[in-house]
Amino acid sequence: MSSVVPAYAPDAAGRLSGLADVTASDSALRRFLHGLPGVDAVGLEARAAGLGTRSIKTTAKAYAIDLAISMIDLTTLEGADTPGKVRSLCAKGVLPDPTDRTTPRVAAICVYPDMVAVAKEALGDSGIHVASVATAFPAGRAAMDVKLADTRAAVAAGADEIDMVIDRGAFLSGRYMEVFEEIRTVKAACARGDGSAAHLKVIFENGELSTYDNIRRCSWLAMLAGADFIKTSTGKVAVNATPANTLLMLEAVRDFRDTVGVQVGVKPAGGIRTTKDAVKYLVLVNETAGDDWLSPDWFRFGASSLLNDLLMQRQKLRTGRYSGPDYVTVD
Amino acid sequence: MTASEKTAKAGSTARTTKAQAARKAQPARGARQAAKETKDTKAVKDAKDATGTTEAAVAADTKETADAKPSRLSVFKTYKLYVGGKFPRSESGRVYEVTDSTSGAWLANAPLSSRKDARDAVVAARKAVGGWSGATAYNRGQVLYRVAEMLEGRADQFAREVAEAEGLSRSEAAAVVEAAVDRWVWYAGWTDKIAQVVGGANPVAGPFFNLSTPEPTGVVAVLAPQDSSFLGLVSVLAPVIATGNTAVVVASQKAPLPALSLGEVLATSDVPGGVVNVLSGKTAEIAAPLAAHQDVNGIDLTGASAELAAELEAAAADNLKRVRRPSAEDWSADPGIGRLTAWLETKTVWHPMGV
Numbered sequence: 001m002s003s004v005v006p007a008y009a010p011d012a013a014g015r016l017s018g019l020a021d022v023t024a025s026d027s028a029l030r031r032f033l034h035g036l037p038g039v040d041a042v043g044l045e046a047r048a049a050g051l052g053t054r055s056i057k058t059t060a061k062a063y064a065i066d067l068a069i070s071m072i073d074l075t076t077l078e079g080a081d082t083p084g085k086v087r088s089l090c091a092k093g094v095l096p097d098p099t100d101r102t103t104p105r106v107a108a109i110c111v112y113p114d115m116v117a118v119a120k121e122a123l124g125d126s127g128i129h130v131a132s133v134a135t136a137f138p139a140g141r142a143a144m145d146v147k148l149a150d151t152r153a154a155v156a157a158g159a160d161e162i163d164m165v166i167d168r169g170a171f172l173s174g175r176y177m178e179v180f181e182e183i184r185t186v187k188a189a190c191a192r193g194d195g196s197a198a199h200l201k202v203i204f205e206n207g208e209l210s211t212y213d214n215i216r217r218c219s220w221l222a223m224l225a226g227a228d229f230i231k232t233s234t235g236k237v238a239v240n241a242t243p244a245n246t247l248l249m250l251e252a253v254r255d256f257r258d259t260v261g262v263q264v265g266v267k268p269a270g271g272i273r274t275t276k277d278a279v280k281y282l283v284l285v286n287e288t289a290g291d292d293w294l295s296p297d298w299f300r301f302g303a304s305s306l307l308n309d310l311l312m313q314r315q316k317l318r319t320g321r322y323s324g325p326d327y328v329t330v331d
Numbered sequence: 332m333t334a335s336e337k338t339a340k341a342g343s344t345a346r347t348t349k350a351q352a353a354r355k356a357q358p359a360r361g362a363r364q365a366a367k368e369t370k371d372t373k374a375v376k377d378a379k380d381a382t383g384t385t386e387a388a389v390a391a392d393t394k395e396t397a398d399a400k401p402s403r404l405s406v407f408k409t410y411k412l413y414v415g416g417k418f419p420r421s422e423s424g425r426v427y428e429v430t431d432s433t434s435g436a437w438l439a440n441a442p443l444s445s446r447k448d449a450r451d452a453v454v455a456a457r458k459a460v461g462g463w464s465g466a467t468a469y470n471r472g473q474v475l476y477r478v479a480e481m482l483e484g485r486a487d488q489f490a491r492e493v494a495e496a497e498g499l500s501r502s503e504a505a506a507v508v509e510a511a512v513d514r515w516v517w518y519a520g521w522t523d524k525i526a527q528v529v530g531g532a533n534p535v536a537g538p539f540f541n542l543s544t545p546e547p548t549g550v551v552a553v554l555a556p557q558d559s560s561f562l563g564l565v566s567v568l569a570p571v572i573a574t575g576n577t578a579v580v581v582a583s584q585k586a587p588l589p590a591l592s593l594g595e596v597l598a599t600s601d602v603p604g605g606v607v608n609v610l611s612g613k614t615a616e617i618a619a620p621l622a623a624h625q626d627v628n629g630i631d632l633t634g635a636s637a638e639l640a641a642e643l644e645a646a647a648a649d650n651l652k653r654v655r656r657p658s659a660e661d662w663s664a665d666p667g668i669g670r671l672t673a674w675l676e677t678k679t680v681w682h683p684m685g686v
Contacts, residue, residue, distance in 0.1 A: 315625075320623070321620075321623040321624065321625055321649065322450050322453070322620060322623070322624040322625060322626065323625045323626070324453075324457070324624070324625045324626025324627075325457075325626065326625065326626065327625055
């Protein structure tokens with residue numbers, strides 16, 4: 001492949017049409033997904049654990065912390081979200097550490113669709129994106145027109161990114177084409193009037209997919225359908241992002257780029273709370289997908305409490321004194 | 332296969348590799364158990380008991396070796412830190428040798444804690460603050476009394492450790508341990524009385540109730556005295572936790588063993604994990620990050636030398652920690668309530684009165 005294009009580029013669709021035969025029919029798609037090599041679960045977990053033992057210190061650690069902060073999708077997805085809470089979260093995203101203006105900004109603020117307008121207004125022209133979950137998040141159990149209305153409302157309110165959930169019921173019962181079409185339709189709904197489109201992140205909910213093989217299949221399915229990002233989980237179930245399932249998805253985006261020349265991003269979400277965890281994920285990215293992915297455009301952390309730990313570690317590196325929760329926000 | 336056949340079969344198999352079996356049996360089961368089995372061998376054989384067939388076979392086998400009375404393998408204790416209710420080794424993997432204060436003989440290896448152990452201990456202590464400071468004073472008193480009960484039961488062990496650590500005779504050491512137990516009881520009694528003594532209703536010139544109540548400071552780093560490894564340690568630690576604070580204790584550098592054993596007592600006496608965390612190692616190395624730590628609310632410099640104390644006090648000023656400076660102290664004297672009030676903050680509430 002001569003060059004690589006991002007999944008949201010206009011000619012990405014043309015690249016994907018190279019694989020049009022595998023998505024031509026339900027049976028062709030099933031044949032393709034089931035023809036993907038099986039995952040060596042023990043090997044995968046051992047590799048993920050092995051990469052987690054790298055020691056990242058001093059200047060490399062400072063770089064990793066700043067990079068991780070700039071990759072955060074600062075998230076609040078609670079039933080109790082209020083406009084005030086969203087506004088304070090936005091303020092934190094713009095200026096994570098008021099005691100140190102060299103701290104980078106986060107990548108995006110992730111909220112429910114009805115809070116998009118509030119977040120958009122609070123962020124103004126700061127350059128931070130507003131991501132909105134959609135399609136009946138987190139269960140994804142709603143009629144298709146409801147999901148599309150949900151998506152369109154978020155895009156119309158100004159969302160820059162849409163985090164959709166797939167229909168796990170359809171995927172697990174083998175109706176791959178249905179999931180494929182769902183992603184395609186939602187992607188179409190992300191289009192804005194001016195010809196641009198909100199970026200689409202596709203959430204698999206790995207904890208509900210049961211097997212690594214399913215995660216690999218789902219990754220390819222979503223990328224074939226035109227996802228800009230693939231995301232591990234909603235953060236609402238017991239098993240969320242793990243190093244192993246993120247490694248598997250990183251392998252998928254790497255292989256996908258090698259095959260069709262289209263680059264897709266990865267977003268682990270849920271359960272990443274400490275700087276140590278975040279740095280482990282960055283090592284996975286660098287060693288698996290390569291440093292092309294080491295940017296907020298291609299790798300994100302869906303997190304809320306992670307930012308505080310990163311800030312405390314950053315303060316420690318700057319001052320040499322261990323910081324404490326009294327010096328970051330209570331969120 | 333019947334049971335007796337099984338015995339015979341197991342027996343013959345074992346006999347063919349007699350030496351092997353004997354070697355295997357001992358380290359695996361522990362020498363004491365093997366010796367006990369040997370004693371029972373005759374009875375088991377006579378009765379041709381069907382139960383425990385393989386044991387019988389092995390026991391029969393060890394009979395000959397038992398005649399030589401194998402000396403028992405020593406079981407050395409691995410002293411570990413006490414952090415967050417668990418007994419971890421130092422994160423650094425380092426240890427240092429602890430020696431007898433008089434003969435200089437090796438006693439044990441103690442963990443040589445690093446600044447990361449200190450950080451982990453502060454995290455554990457911070458986590459425990461809510462539960463411990465929120466417990467009723469009465470409940471804290473009960474828990475501290477329980478510590479005294481547990482110590483009483485292990486008095487012999489502590490007397491031995493204190494004798495080795497401080498070069499005392501056994502009877503002197505036993506007296507020190509008794510004094511330490513009594514000190515726990517004394518502070519246990521203070522938990523629900525200190526508020527009456529240092530708090531109260533203040534007369535004010537206005538239509539208000541004005542009430543002052545003492546509240547715990549939070550996480551307190553305690554540098555235990557270097558000379559008194561047990562009574563001194565108890566005298567500085569007990570008042571910190573009696574008032575509802577949580578503690579990160581840096582044990583005496585040359586005599587940390589009683590402190591590390593105290594961790595085992597605390598773990599079995601209803602003190603919630605994280606309320607007391609015990610670190611051993613070089614006092615100066617561990618104390619520096621604790622004094623500078625932004626999430627520590629107070630530091631007791633009792634175990635620091637004059638120069639070190641000055642340095643730590645300067646580091647502690649950054650987040651306005653409560654600091655208790657070192658001074659010469661007689662640990663056997665009546666302690667008074669000075670160490671209790673050192674770790675209390677007074678909260679004063681104004682409340683409108685009347686209708």
